[in-house]
Amino acid sequence: MSAEDLEKYETEMELQLYREYRDVVGLFTYVVETERRFYLTNSVDLQVRSAENGEIFFEVTMQDAWVWDMYRPARFVKNVRVVTFKDVNIEELAKSDLELPTDT
Numbered sequence: 001m002s003a004e005d006l007e008k009y010e011t012e013m014e015l016q017l018y019r020e021y022r023d024v025v026g027l028f029t030y031v032v033e034t035e036r037r038f039y040l041t042n043s044v045d046l047q048v049r050s051a052e053n054g055e056i057f058f059e060v061t062m063q064d065a066w067v068w069d070m071y072r073p074a075r076f077v078k079n080v081r082v083v084t085f086k087d088v089n090i091e092e093l094a095k096s097d098l099e100l101p102t103d104t
Contacts, residue, residue, distance in 0.1 A: 032090050
């Protein structure tokens, strides 16, 4: 496999991943970004912890998440636990203006 073939393959995989993201993003409430991964989820819990040496770290748990990773065979994950000393960004996605009102 040439370098050009590999680059073409990776480009196609990224496009396929973007299309999947576009199809599933409306199913989720939160975007969670860590230094290594990008997740979509409806349930996220962030805990700030302190190590014995005084350093602060973050523990993030998510249930029923979708992970942006083109090398994973399955991107839907039942439970995720991330422990990191790096920044964690959690954003609530805006709901579409096209949602139908619920009957009261």
